Amino acid sequence: MKNILLTLNFLLIIGLGIYVIAKPGKKTAFILNQQVFNAFEGKKELEKKLNDVKARHQHVLDSVGALIGNSKDDPKLLLYQQYAQHFRIEQEQTTEQYTADIWKRINQHVADYGKENGYDFILGASGDGSLMYAEEGNNITEEVIVYLNERYKKGV
Template sequence: MKKSLILLGLSLALFSCNNDKGTAASGFKTAYVDTSKLSKEYEAFKDLETQSKVKQEEMGRGLSAKEQQLRLDAASFQNEARAKGEQWAQVKMQELQERQRNLGIEQETIIKQLQEEFGAKNDSAVSKMKKYIKDYGKKNGYDYIYGSGDVATSIIYAKDGYDLTDEVLKGLNSEYKSSAPAKPAVAPAAEAEKK
């Protein structure tokens, strides 16, 4: 009798340890997704990063030219101040300081504009990713899908068999490619920078 109870207990222990793809002994089906990998390899995030860089370069060109001109004017100011006198120098110095303040304001405006535009687009991509994972979990019968990553980790350890990251990433990218409009052409400056 003791032997049969021990064998029954041992077989139950082996059965519960041999769960498939996240089915825990308690009956819950769990898995996790590496969110840092998703954020690096999800095509929507890659496209947003490329678009952001291109737009930042485009918006920064005019600002760059103004900054260069201000530097040239400031350098020539030294020589002209001696020739034209102190009163002229004070007026010119105020003008240069005002231009510098305006450039700072323009730069802050560009940064804010980029953050607003691409922050909203990034939030939208994150929402789509979360919805996809939620739908994936429902469709495949998961009770819980946890997130792991570099920043906010909710998993300390999990067997590799519980990792759904590659499956989710493949599905996300497939869904993104099928719903995304054709990629815009990359600006020549951005293309040259890649090389």
């Protein structure tokens, strides 16, 4: 299944490349996704919030840890482990949510930039063939879905 998705992604990129080359006059560019992500001020702000959450969690863990001392038989050790597990899960969920929020903002801003600056396509260079913005008139998603589903039904 993974090979099929990689092949389809590759074919889609090749097709898009041919389309862009064959249609002169289209304004196309690319961005380095990870560089944009790392440089985005919104990321830095949310990263600070996440670090504040981590610091608060660590403070609680340190306090509970101080109550336990060196005793491995202390019943408070279980409480410490439960807090640590809970905080780890909370931090993972917060990180995922912040990352999703950052990408949502970046995608919207890239689309706005493309519209304001007359781009037809802005490709995201991240190794996965991401398309960051395209004129709506160039959207062939529905036609591709029909084509893929017809081929699937035929067993191809």
